[in-house]
Structure formats: C-alpha cells, structure tokens
Amino acid sequence: METDIGFDMLGEIIEIRNNIVILKKNENTLQNIVNLFVKIVDKDKIYIGEIVSYSKEIIEIKLSGEIINNNFIYGVSQKPSFDAVVTLLEEESLNILFGGNKYSPSTSLYLGKSALYKDYPIYVNINNLFANHLVVLGNTGSGKSCGMARVMQNLFYKQDAKAINSTFFIIDAYGEYKNAFSMIDYVNKEFCFKSYTTDLNANEEIIQIPLWLLSLDDICLLLEVNNKNQIPIVEKALKIINIFSRAEESVIKYKNSIIAKSLLDIFINGKTPAQIRDQIFSVLTRYNTKDLNLDSPIVQPGYTRPLKQCLMIDTTGKIRDTELVVKYLQSFVLEEMNLSLPDGSFIYTLKDLLYAFDFALIDEGVLNDDKVYSLANELRVRLASLIDSGNYKFFDFDKHFTKDDFYHMLTHNTNNNQKAQVINLNLNAVDDRFAKIIAKIYSKFLFDYAKSSSERGKNPVHIVLEEAHRYVQNDRDTEILGYNIFERIAKEGRKYAVLINLISQRPSELSQTVLSQCSNFLVFKISHPADIEYIKAMIPYVDDEMIEKIKNLQTGNCLTFGNAFLIPTITKIDLATPTPSSNSCDVSSCWF
Ligand SMILES: Nc1ncnc2c1ncn2[C@@H]1O[C@H](COP(=O)(O)OP(=O)(O)O)[C@@H](O)[C@H]1O
Numbered sequence: 242m243e244t245d246i247g248f249d250m251l252g253e254i255i256e257i258r259n260n261i262v263i264l265k266k267n268e269n270t271l272q273n274i275v276n277l278f279v280k281i282v283d284k285d286k287i288y289i290g291e292i293v294s295y296s297k298e299i300i301e302i303k304l305s306g307e308i309i310n311n312n313f314i315y316g317v318s319q320k321p322s323f324d325a326v327v328t329l330l331e332e333e334s335l336n337i338l339f340g341g342n343k344y345s346p347s348t349s350l351y352l353g354k355s356a357l358y359k360d361y362p363i364y365v366n367i368n369n370l371f372a373n374h375l376v377v378l379g380n381t382g383s384g385k386s387c388g389m390a391r392v393m394q395n396l397f398y399k400q401d402a403k404a405i406n407s408t409f410f411i412i413d414a415y416g417e418y419k420n421a422f423s424m425i426d427y428v429n430k431e432f433c434f435k436s437y438t439t440d441l442n443a444n445e446e447i448i449q450i451p452l453w454l455l456s457l458d459d460i461c462l463l464l465e466v467n468n469k470n471q472i473p474i475v476e477k478a479l480k481i482i483n484i485f486s487r488a489e490e491s492v493i494k495y496k497n498s499i500i501a502k503s504l505l506d507i508f509i510n511g512k513t514p515a516q517i518r519d520q521i522f523s524v525l526t527r528y529n530t531k532d533l534n535l536d537s538p539i540v541q542p543g544y545t546r547p548l549k550q551c552l553m554i555d556t557t558g559k560i561r562d563t564e565l566v567v568k569y570l571q572s573f574v575l576e577e578m579n580l581s582l583p584d585g586s587f588i589y590t591l592k593d594l595l596y597a598f599d600f601a602l603i604d605e606g607v608l609n610d611d612k613v614y615s616l617a618n619e620l621r622v623r624l625a626s627l628i629d630s631g632n633y634k635f636f637d638f639d640k641h642f643t644k645d646d647f648y649h650m651l652t653h654n655t656n657n658n659q660k661a662q663v664i665n666l667n668l669n670a671v672d673d674r675f676a677k678i679i680a681k682i683y684s685k686f687l688f689d690y691a692k693s694s695s696e697r698g699k700n701p702v703h704i705v706l707e708e709a710h711r712y713v714q715n716d717r718d719t720e721i722l723g724y725n726i727f728e729r730i731a732k733e734g735r736k737y738a739v740l741i742n743l744i745s746q747r748p749s750e751l752s753q754t755v756l757s758q759c760s761n762f763l764v765f766k767i768s769h770p771a772d773i774e775y776i777k778a779m780i781p782y783v784d785d786e787m788i789e790k791i792k793n794l795q796t797g798n799c800l801t802f803g804n805a806f807l808i809p810t811i812t813k814i815d816l817a818t819p820t821p822s823s824n825s826c827d828v829s830s831c832w833f
C-alpha cells in the first residue's frame with residue numbers, strides 16, 4: 242500500500258471509549274486501512290493511533306501515543322476532543338515512528354522495512370536494541386535464523402560506520418551461521434569472523450574447554466551434579482589437584498595423609514575385623530605411595546614386619562596389631578592441609594581430575610558410606626566416560642594459558658591477531674546435554690570475564706543463543722548451585738555489558754526469569770496455542786491484537802516491540818545475504 246493514500250479527514254469522531262476513538266466514516270475513505278496509523282490533531286496536541294477495525298459506517302482507532310516536540314511518546318494522558326481532525330499518517334510522522342528522523346551513523350541501525358507502509362525503512366537506536374537483552378521467537382521456518390543473521394549483517398554491512406569493537410558469540414546449535422558471516426571480512430578488511438566446531442572430523446578449530454580456567458560450578462555442570470551432596474566431593478577433588486600439582490616431594494606427604502586418614506576412618510567405623518582388613522587391603526591396593534603401602538615396614542623393637550602382616554586376624558578374631566597399625570598411620574596425618582581451590586595458574590587435564598577424584602573419594606570417607614559412595618561414584622563414572630569419549634579432545638591442551646590469553650584467543654584471528662567481531666561456536670556435533678554444558682560454561686566464562694574487567698562495561702559482548710530453549714531452561718541449577726548462569730546474565734549482565742539474544746521456537750520452554758528480563762522482541766509467526774498463551778502471560782506489551790498479528794505473519798516478517806521500538810510494528814526483515822545454511826531438506830532436488 243502506498244503512503245500517499247490521501248490525507249483527507251477519515252471521518253468525524255463520534256465516540257471515545259477508553260483508549261478507542263470511533264469515527265463516522267467519510268464516504269470517500271479508502272478501504273484496506275486496517276493497521277495503518279492515523280494522526281489526530283487536536284488544538285495543540287497531536288495524537289497517534291492505529292486503525293484496529295472498520296465497517297461500512299465506522300472506523301475504530303486505538304490511541305497509541307502522542308507526538309511532542311517531534312518525538313513520539315507512547316501512551317496518552319488525555320483524550321482528544323470531538324473536534325480533532327483525523328487523517329492518515331504522512332511521511333514526516335512515519336519518520337518519527339520508525340526512527341528515520343533521528344538517523345545518525347553510529348547510533349542508528351537499519352532493521353528492515355515496514356510491512357504495512359511499503360518499503361518504508363525502519364531504524365532502531367543501537368543502544369536501545371543492543372544494550373538490552375533481545376528475544377527472537379517464531380515457529381520453525383518463520384525466519385528467525387535468517388532474521389537474526391540479517392540484523393547482524395545490517396550492522397556489518399553499514400557503510401557509514403564500522404562496528405569494529407562489537408563482539409558476538411553465537412551458540413550455533415545447528416552450525417548454520419558460518420555461511421552467513423564468513424564473508425564479513427570481504428565487506429571490510431577490519432572485520433573478522435571466527436568459528437569453532439564440535440565436529441572432530443571437520444578441518445576447523447575445535448571448541449576449547451581449558452579445565453583449569455573453570456570454576457567449581459563449571460566442573461559441577463560438566464559432571465552433571467544432580468545432588469547437592471556431590472558438590473563437596475568435587476570441591477575436594479579440585480583442592481587435591483591444587484596440592485598434587487606441586488612437586489612430587491611436597492605432594493607425597495599430603496597423599497600419605499589422605500590415605501592414612503581414610504584408613505584410620507575404616508578402623509574407627511569398626512565393622513567386623515575381617516571387613517576392616519579387607520577394606521584396608523582394597524584401599525591400599527588402589528591408592529598407595531612409596532611411603533605408605535601394603536608392604537610398608539612397621540618397626541617394633543626386636544622385629545620389623547610389612548603392614549599387610551600386621552592386619553592378620555588372630556585366634557580371638559581380632560586384628561592383633563591394631564594399635565601398632567593405628568599408631569603408624571597416625572604418624573602420617575597432617576593436621577593442617579591448607580586446602581584451596583586451583584587458581585588457574587597451572588594446567589591440569591581430565592585425567593588429573595580423575596586421579597584427584599579418587600583421592601577425594603577416600604578423603605571424604607565415602608568408602609565407609611554406601612549412600613555417599615554411590616553419589617560420588619556416579620560423578621566418577623561420568624568423568625571416566627568423558628575421558629573415554631571423543632569429547633576428551635575439547636579438554637586436551639599441551640600448554641598453559643591464562644583467562645586473558647583465552648579470551649584473546651577466542652576473540653582474535655589466530656593468524657594475524659585481528660579482532661574478531663563474530664565468533665561462532667558450532668555445537669551441532671555433540672549431544673544436547675553436552676551442548677548445554679558448553680553453552681553454560683562459555684556464557685559463564687564471558688560473564689565472569691566481563692565482570693572482572695577493569696574497564697567495566699566498555700567491551701560489550703553479545704551471546705546469541707540459537708535454539709535457546711535447549712539451554713535457557715527452568716532447570717535445577719538454582720537449587721543445586723544457587724544460580725543459573727543465564728538467569729544471572731539476564732539480571733546482571735547489562736551492568737557489565739554482557740547481553741543475551743535468545744532465539745527460540747519454544748518460548749514456553751524458556752526460563753521465565755530470563756524471558757522476563759528481556760526488553761526487545763522480534764516475534765515471527767507463532768501458531769502453537771501453548772506458546773501464544775505463554776507469550777501473552779510473560780510479555781507485558783502483548784495484547785490480543787498483537788497476538789492476532791503474530792498468528793498471521795508471513796515468513797520473514799516479525800512483530801517488533803520493546804525498548805528499541807517506539808511503537809509495535811510489523812517489520813519485514815530483508816533476506817539474509819548470504820543466508821545461514823538452512824537445515825530444511827530440499828526434498829525435490831534430492832528425489833529427482
Ligand atoms: N526475511 C526473509 N525474507 C524472505 N525469506 C525468508 C526470510 N527469512 C526466512 N526466509 C525463508 O524461510 C526459510 C526459513 O527461515 P529460517 O530463518 O531458517 O527459519 P527459522 O530459523 O525460524 O526456522 C529460509 O530458508 C528462507 O527461505
């Protein structure tokens with residue numbers, strides 16, 4: 242529809258009810274004016290409204306806001322009078338609504354075109370859009386991935402300003418985005434795209450997870466801790482790593498102490514002498530040092546025997562040399578072990594972690610407690626199977642680097658050290674559970690890194706989460722760890738300029754806490770009733786008319802609303818060039 246459909250009065254105001262202005266339609270008023278904006282000029286006030294319905298006789302207009310000093314202000318305080326003049330909105334005012342009047346290279350971004358006012362460009366204020374969390378919703382195939390890619394391309398294709406210092410991490414569930422961004426350096430040599438993959442067979446850098454840079458919480462996520470009682474064991478394992486990483490001579494006394502303490506526990510927790518003996522044998526067979534093992538000499542005035550002989554059960558059914566052995570073990574116990582968590586200053590591997598885990602198991606006395614043992618063993622089994630799986634490769638490094646080094650590596654071109662603006666993490670080749678762990682570990686790393694930066698908020702980082710409902714869920718992290726990283730970023734991220742962009746076709750599966758912290762919405766077509774209901778309940782801006790629009794959107798069109806938008810409007814996003822690699826199969830070209 243052209244915008245020059247006439248600025249004649251549409252009709253005479255005959256009723257004003259709540260926020261609705263009702264006109265008696267003029268005879269010459271055009272058809273097909275639903276959803277168009279109108280201007281209501283009343284003495285010194287200019288109102289903006291939207292035509293919500295019309296019949297042969299009347300037109301219903303919903304009041305949206307006012308124009309004051311060439312700015313659009315959402316909401317109205319007073320109502321227009323019956324004398325007000327109602328016309329369709331002309332170009333100058335459209336410019337105000339769609340951001341064109343305030344265009345400046347470094348603050349404005351072209352988003353797309355108005356679906357209603359043909360080809361009329363829609364601009365957003367970059368801060369309003371990108372300094373807040375953003376959500377992109379819509380059915381599969383409605384245009385979300387293309388839309389997100391295109392919005393980012395619009396930023397990188399901008400001719401009048403270059404977002405050199407932007408940093409987007411894409412959690413790319415299907416490996417779609419490489420296609421859309423690998424060309425950005427052709428547009429401008431200063432741009433750089435980096436990509437990491439989980440596909441071990443691809444000829445590309447693989448995702449890196451440097452264990453020593455992870456926190457206790459990260460390791461809990463990695464081992465899929467599902468019970469709070471498992472956390473102390475993980476914590477102990479990490480503390481033990483911290484000790485074991487030191488030179489062998491200083492470590493051995495700690496090892497001895499841990500083993501001796503666990504053996505003493507076995508004596509104290511006195512089951513039958515035979516059980517005590519068997520358990521001590523089994524611990525010492527598995528865990529021993531050159532000082533403390535089954536053959537350690539136990540010296541007595543007159544003769545010396547190996548430890549294992551002192552565990553023999555005599556004719557009265559007791560371990561004869563209990564006292565002797567206990568005294569011997571006590572000599573290894575260190576009262577002060579001064580344990581602390583690793584500080585990232587030394588490299589360790591999954592195998593080191595497993596080794597420390599075994600010591601943690603005996604140190605925590607788990608061997609004497611079946612319940613705790615099975616909880617702890619669950620984690621040990623997961624760790625062992627991670628080591629045996631191909632995923633081991635993501636943790637395999639031959640040299641140490643710091644958090645600063647790691648962040649720099651991620652955000653710079655490996656060959657020429659140029660800053661990368663888009664860093665793609667392709668998680669397509671790992672299962673959903675592992676993908677979720679990677680998404681959380683990376684998000685936490687980025688958040689913590691931004692938080693610890695001396696230049697707080699100076700280096701904005703955007704985390705684009707494709708298929709966000711797989712990662713950003715109402716899961717048990719808060720119960721177990723005390724927080725969920727996405728909820729934390731949603732609540733605190735803005736302070737540190739860590740922003741999330743969620744993309745999802747299942748809004749009802751997304752964490753409510755996260756969704757409620759998002760301020761901007763690009764909503765493509767949604768049809769599922771559960772999702773519609775959820776959106777209505779969760780997003781304060783959404784009313785029934787918007788829902789009707791959302792249900793009827795065409796591919797690539799989205800209803801845009803929130804902080805960055807003066808007024809909810811249907812935006813037609815240009816097709817991404819190049820597009821993300823679509824995951825739908827071209828059946829006909831396969832078949833024929
Ligand atoms: N803005 C657009 N303009 C034209 N066609 C589009 C647009 N966005 C998407 N499409 C078409 O729809 C298909 C699916 O889009 P996609 O972004 O992959 O959907 P989603 O991510 O929502 O599943 C694309 O392959 C493309 O053919």
Ligand SMILES: [Mg+2]
Pocket residue numbers: 382385386387
């Ligand atoms: Mg998609």
